[in-house]
Amino acid sequence: TQLLEQSPQFLSIQEGENLTVYCNSSSVFSSLQWYRQEPGEGPVLLVTVVTGGEVKKLKRLTFQFGDARKDSSLHITAAQTGDTGLYLCAGLSQGAQKLVFGQGTRLTINP
Amino acid sequence: GAGVSQSPSNKVTEKGKDVELRCDPISGHTALYWYRQSLGQGLEFLIYFQGNSAPDKSGLPSDRFSAERTGGSVSTLTIQRTQQEDSAVYLCASSVGRLAGGRPLHIYYEQYFGPGTRLTVT
Numbered sequence: 694t695q696l697l698e699q700s701p702q703f704l705s706i707q708e709g710e711n712l713t714v715y716c717n718s719s720s721v722f723s724s725l726q727w728y729r730q731e732p733g734e735g736p737v738l739l740v741t742v743v744t745g746g747e748v749k750k751l752k753r754l755t756f757q758f759g760d761a762r763k764d765s766s767l768h769i770t771a772a773q774t775g776d777t778g779l780y781l782c783a784g785l786s787q788g789a790q791k792l793v794f795g796q797g798t799r800l801t802i803n804p
Numbered sequence: 805g806a807g808v809s810q811s812p813s814n815k816v817t818e819k820g821k822d823v824e825l826r827c828d829p830i831s832g833h834t835a836l837y838w839y840r841q842s843l844g845q846g847l848e849f850l851i852y853f854q855g856n857s858a859p860d861k862s863g864l865p866s867d868r869f870s871a872e873r874t875g876g877s878v879s880t881l882t883i884q885r886t887q888q889e890d891s892a893v894y895l896c897a898s899s900v901g902r903l904a905g906g907r908p909l910h911i912y913y914e915q916y917f918g919p920g921t922r923l924t925v926t
Contacts, residue, residue: 738916
């Protein structure tokens with residue numbers, strides 16, 4: 694069974710601080726997706742990384758895929774209260790269709 | 805364009821009753837997925853459709869759960885004789901394949917989710 698370990702599970706920081714969320718596995722993924730979910734809504738796709746070592750930036754969010762395609766990180770610079778939400782990483786194995794999700798990181802940015 | 809839609813948004817039912825949850829995928833997306841999200845838990849895969857067939861239904865928790873898809877579009881997830889442990893948010897997603905650059909070439913699938921149906925079994 695493939696597992697994605699996401700850490701930390703909970704994070705509460707002050708506005709303006711930086712943070713990093715980690716997603717680790719012993720399995721290799723052909724692609725890895727990051728989602729953000731707000732209460733009462735479905736997950737919204739933020740980014741997909743597909744190449745080992747790839748770095749993608751989305752404004753203040755930086756996503757990295759590990760060289761071996763087993764891990765990924767999300768770094769937020771100068772966090773804002775609007776960044777509050779549940780962040781989920783999800784991996785897709787080569788030839789597979791179902792996403793394997795991490796448990797999520799519940800992020801709270803305090804004003 | 806229109807995203808994935810699901811109905812109803814909320815469903816409260818009594819234990820033992822049957823429920824049907826509906827999903828309308830993004831137009832043109834051939835793959836459709838059902839997931840379940842319990843309180844404080846991550847997303848649990850239930851079933852995946854490619855067109856009208858279901859190559860992977862390994863996540864269905866029991867034979868009380870079934871799903872179908874017609875016309876390569878709308879899908880219905882049916883739960884018979886509901887139990888309290890079935891209470892969760894049921895999420896539907898549809899996907900499109902994208903070609904990844906580099907070598908070797910491969911296709912990856914980005915899944916887009918609907919808002920979910922919150923099911924409460926009393």
